[in-house]
Amino acid sequence: MCHREMTTSWKQKVEKKRSQLRSKIPKQWILDEATLEKLKSEKQSLNENLDLLCSKSENEITHSTILILRRKLSCRELTCLEITEAFCHRAALCHQVVNCLSEVMFEQALNSAKLLDDNRPEILPPLYGIPISLKDQCNIEGVDTTMGYVGRAFRAKTTEEESYIVQLLRGQGAILYVKTTVPSSMMATDTVSNMFGLTLNGLNQMFSPGGSSGGEGALIACGGSFLGLGTDIGGSIRIPSSYHGLYGLKPTHGRVPYLRVDNSFEGRELIPSVIGPLAKDLADLRYFMSVIVNICKPWQEDVKCVPYHFDLKELQTSRHYTVGFWFGDGVITPPPSDIRALKLCQDIVNRTPGFKAVNWQPPIELNKELHSIAMEVDIADAGTEIRQEFAASGEPMIDILKPVVLEQCHLPCSVNHWWKLNKRAYDAKTAYRKYYNSFSADERPDIILSPLTLAPFRPGDMLKTTLRYVLFVNVLNFPSLNIPITTIDSKIDHLMDITQAKCAEDEMVMTYWNELISSGDVNGFPVCLQAMSPTYDDNLVCKFGTWLATELIRDRA
Amino acid sequence: MCHREMTTSWKQKVEKKRSQLRSKIPKQWILDEATLEKLKSEKQSLNENLDLLCSKSENEITHSTILILRRKLSCRELTCLEITEAFCHRAALCHQVVNCLSEVMFEQALNSAKLLDDNRPEILPPLYGIPISLKDQCNIEGVDTTMGYVGRAFRAKTTEEESYIVQLLRGQGAILYVKTTVPSSMMATDTVSNMFGLTLNGLNQMFSPGGSSGGEGALIACGGSFLGLGTDIGGSIRIPSSYHGLYGLKPTHGRVPYLRVDNSFEGRELIPSVIGPLAKDLADLRYFMSVIVNICKPWQEDVKCVPYHFDLKELQTSRHYTVGFWFGDGVITPPPSDIRALKLCQDIVNRTPGFKAVNWQPPIELNKELHSIAMEVDIADAGTEIRQEFAASGEPMIDILKPVVLEQCHLPCSVNHWWKLNKRAYDAKTAYRKYYNSFSADERPDIILSPLTLAPFRPGDMLKTTLRYVLFVNVLNFPSLNIPITTIDSKIDHLMDITQAKCAEDEMVMTYWNELISSGDVNGFPVCLQAMSPTYDDNLVCKFGTWLATELIRDRA
Incomplete structure (x- = not known):
């Protein structure tokens, strides 16, 4: 293939990918030019501006916490569908301004939410009806994992390739609705790729969201997610958390399972990449960790995980x-x-x-x-x-x-x-x-x-x-x-x-x-x-x- | 340096090293030609033959277990010196037949034993007065670690280079008296080197002791040690244990500290070498592990160790x-x-x-x-x-x-x-x-x-x-x-x-x-x-x- 053909080809792929992504956002959630312009120009007010575009009940949901929503789900004050719709809507709006999504799975998410509502179990699983966003690296059946590389587009993952953590989350009732942008290869602390372009900071669009979990940081900061999974091989969870005022835990290696999560330098174990949560609320983050560790016991399938108990207690003030x-x-x-x-x-x-x-x-x-x-x-x-x-x-x-x-x-x-x-x-x-x-x-x-x-x-x-x-x-x-x-x-x-x-x-x-x-x-x-x-x-x-x-x-x- | 000089030089070094090793065995323990000949010809009876060359009280000690000797030390039925002498003697005899020692530290060991007897504490440390043998890789201040390589001879280790496990053992009262042979590089399952020659199986001299902890296996099998440390990157603990009918534990990586233990391929972490005990008695082996793990908490200094508790209980027969x-x-x-x-x-x-x-x-x-x-x-x-x-x-x-x-x-x-x-x-x-x-x-x-x-x-x-x-x-x-x-x-x-x-x-x-x-x-x-x-x-x-x-x-x- 000559160089010219190649050049045409990658640009076409980018075009196709971006247009597919956009087509997965329901028309009623597409912002008109004027609104978009306003949201982009008021660089430090995205959150407040998004609040104005969402309903009061949606804002109540997206500004809440996992633990509060869990109580509301429990006493039937809310349905999984209501929660999922609120987050899909907010994520769609947020994305149009700061460009933080790499994969949109609203349709699947809303279907899953309906299914959960229609088949509500006696005891709700720990993440029942809770939307969780995922850094692009996480493999989901039927969805691309491009990691920002054009060459990886249009190769939807198979069931066998699905990340173990994705299976665990789904098993605990979580709703998977978006994957978020990364810099190509993830070996950078900004978030940009030929595939998706530049992601902006969700709190202040004059700045970078950090990286490599930059899309995650921006999305959560704007209320498009409570909690998402990032990875950290050189600050990639901590930096976007820092740039968005979030809690971000880079756990010790072997806490959250990395099995079948795509990555650069797989097998480069000298400085292992770890996977962990970014969240607005620390209690949510700790709850999430306790579910993944104590309930899922990931060491049973991922040989890199270490048996361990995640502790939800407070500091013992009796101690020094x-x-x-x-x-x-x-x-x-x-x-x-x-x-x-x-x-x-x-x-x-x-x-x-x-x-x-x-x-x-x-x-x-x-x-x-x-x-x-x-x-x-x-x-x-x-x-x-x-x-x-x-x-x-x-x-x-x-x-x-x-x-x-x-x-x-x-x-x-x-x-x-x-x-x-x-x-x-x-x-x-x-x-x-x-x-x-x-x-x-x-x-x-x-x-x-x-x-x-x-x-x-x-x-x-x-x-x-x-x-x-x-x-x-x-x-x-x-x-x-x-x-x-x-x-x-x-x-x-x-x-x-x-x-x-x-x-x-x-x-x-x-x-x-x-x-x-x-x-x-x-x-x-x-x-x-x-x-x-x-x-x-x-x-x-x-x-x-x-x-x-x-x-x-x-x-x- | 021309090839001829080099050749002379390595052979001279071997000569010097072997003669130094021999000079560290007290004259009264050197076997005469006839006895040596007999011990070497009766290939399946070394243990019984050694019994005849040691005193009854020595045999009682070397055929005992750590746990029994600990009780005898505790009620002053035996001294550290008596125990150390018995093992030094037996190890010296065993070595002359099967060539299992790379370093002899009898003098230091007997001095340590005297010191322990003279300064007997109220509560005896867990390995007080117990001789422990060490595979050659373990670094001891003032002693070589050749790993069978001629080029590593006459470079006694410094205090800073001493293996952490050696410091722990000494800290728990153990007596260090010998280091044992390995094949050069340890990347073989026989035990032979230009430096020390061939080590033979202690139970049946027609066979190899296995390797790479071959010297350890032979020594323990002949009563020259209760328990010694070996390493295992490809069977090196298990094979010599198998060939001598011993218990040998290849632990999970990160149980026993490898810090400052010399090795081939340091930094090659894909298949990590682990260090662990070979022993005649399984209760001794488990006691030893509990001391190193529960009491020494090696993860506090060795960053490769994982926090953990070594359990001395029996199988719960109530369980399936x-x-x-x-x-x-x-x-x-x-x-x-x-x-x-x-x-x-x-x-x-x-x-x-x-x-x-x-x-x-x-x-x-x-x-x-x-x-x-x-x-x-x-x-x-x-x-x-x-x-x-x-x-x-x-x-x-x-x-x-x-x-x-x-x-x-x-x-x-x-x-x-x-x-x-x-x-x-x-x-x-x-x-x-x-x-x-x-x-x-x-x-x-x-x-x-x-x-x-x-x-x-x-x-x-x-x-x-x-x-x-x-x-x-x-x-x-x-x-x-x-x-x-x-x-x-x-x-x-x-x-x-x-x-x-x-x-x-x-x-x-x-x-x-x-x-x-x-x-x-x-x-x-x-x-x-x-x-x-x-x-x-x-x-x-x-x-x-x-x-x-x-x-x-x-x-x-």
Whole structure:
């Protein structure tokens, strides 16, 4: 096939795919030009504007929580169909503005909802009638999983290919109605592809939704979903959560089953991708986890899952807790908003009887080593696999993949080099653990609170941000929960002093922050921190999140 | 350095190392030529012959168990020094016949024992005064870890390099007195190296001790140790246990800490090497595991360890248990001795109320795929790393490594190929789990009993055996316990019908069996089976082992 044919062909496929997607949105939900224009121009008011386009009862549903709707379903105050319709409608509207959906399954979803209503069981399954959105990677029978690649379009998945988690969700009564956009290959923290174009931030359309679970983040933030599944190999759950003020849990590997979920670099197990929930409500997130873990016992089918119990209890206030505060890695200076958020939490910890705040300050060289391992892992195959995916359709490489798709002259590394990289990762993890154990028993942090994304970025500016507070957590395989703390306020979150920059990267990040603050566009943007614990302590991370969120609400009141 | 110098040099190093090793055995324990000759010629009576060379009190100690000696230490019936001396003496004698030690630390051990006696604490630590032998890979301060490589000699390990498990053992009061031989690189199931030469089987010197924990197996079988640590990446704990009628536990990965234990292919995590105990007594083995797991909580320092509790309870006879019996993989026909052992166990299961025997018969293609993945993993770097180790000293490559050290024209595979191999392994493990789940709940085996080594082999004949009942367990990461069932009896374990062979490999194995049976040399050789459970069910495997062993003793009585 000559190059020209190939070019025509991939563009045609894109056209066909996009038009199919649009055709699955019922006509009455298609926005007219004027409304669409208004929604797109009022960049920070999408949620409020969407409320005006939905009925009062729809808004009541989409602004509710899983646990509340479950009670309403239980006492027949609502039907599965009503709930599903409300979410399909909202998701359709949201998508037309921020372009967050990759697959629309409204028809199937509404049919499933009717079926559930018509065959209502005595005891409602734990996710009965609850719509759950899915990152594009999740395979559903009869539906594409493109992961943003044109070459993967129009190859609907078979029953055998369906993701185990999809089967579990359906088995628990959940309604599957949409899949959400990702950057091609998922190896980027913006959300753009030749296939679907650019996804925008749902809270502030001047900014990126983050990635790679960017479509998920935007959809949930706009009320188009309560809770969706994302994956995280380098921040892909946490970053979109952070950029939308959501709770996002990157669990320890082996908590939520990844079996038959498509991915890049399958079999690259040095830094395993994990799958986990993004949600507006932390109680919903924890409920969801308890269903998937305690009820579904996924280790019975997915050999990568570890037997485990997900705990719904609260922190035992009778116990002593230590919280480590990380004010910086010694390479990149966190912005004033993050420092303010950390201090706000430190005050809360300090005022709470039985709680203690300590400084978390791992050796700078160790922070650098963990980050550099992550970077080397990402370029281990020099982009071979991703390049093949693009070549399959002839679509052009996209800019945001430049960090992982090297020039053609680079070769994939040998297996010996790869094993050495594994060993380096083990050594670095061991050293990190050693630093952790260097604290005396009553000063050793149960939880570490750390910066995460530092600042939002505008579409196209991904490479002006840093992943230095993100990737090390994937190397360590620590559970990490993104927690919304406050919002950016340019009156108090001042410009940074670039002359104090520690290195070129630090200067780049500071300069970008100053531009954002000067523009005023970031006012009101969420400021989030991540709460981490050593591997396997997912329960502690979630309990701490609930406690902190409650204290933050009390503070605001 | 010219080739000739190199040659001289490695031979000199071997000479020096062997002479140092010998110099560490007290003169009074050196056997005279005549005695040595007799011990070497009476190939099936080493244990009895060693008894005659040791005092009655020494024999009482070395034929005892950890749990009994712990009681005697507790009521001051014995001292740590008496116990240590008895084991050092016996190990020294055993070594002179079967060549099972790579490092001798008698002086340090006796000093430690004295120190423990002189500073006897109120409450005795769990391994107080108990000698534990170690496979050569374990690093001890001031001691070499050669792994059979000449190039690694005379590079004593530093404090920082000491294995975490060594520190734990010492911390629990254990006496470290010997390290045991391995085949160079450990990637073979015989025990031979240019450095230390050949290790022989301790029960029957006509045969190999197996490998790679061959020195451990021989030493324990001859009473030179109760319990030692081995490692298993392809049978290396189970095979020497099988060839010496010992209990050997290959735990699930992450049970016993591997931190700072030297190994080949460090960072090759697709089939992880695991570390675990070989022991004469199963109660000792389980006690040891409970100490390392429950008391030491190794996950606090070794990030590869998983939090877990090791259970010392017995099988609940109130419960229903299903045991799967695997009479063959469809490729290699197990010998009559294994079939007899399986039927013996099946009879026991069938006669026990609440127990049920089922046939375990995974698809032949799946058995083949698991085996072939293991083989491909072993040659992934075409022998690059091992070749470098040999080149470091100029020592010649040894024959038993031919299966993993390919001709120089082969290159290490690329990281993309490696990831695909990882994915294949995950797919095969998933398919195996699917077969497991295909049994109805009350027919799904708690335990699978399977052949393991099939038959012993004579030194030099390693390549006439098969690992088809061994390697798949490493791919699956199933816990597996080697259990002695009976012994070979050429009167009932007849010749096999070679015309019935299913393939060339089957014919080779059958032919070898027939030679062994015809020679009569295998009479009395242990017949063992492995008891496996799905990943993480180590407790169940051990409890089942105790139950089965008790029933077998009852049968014999």
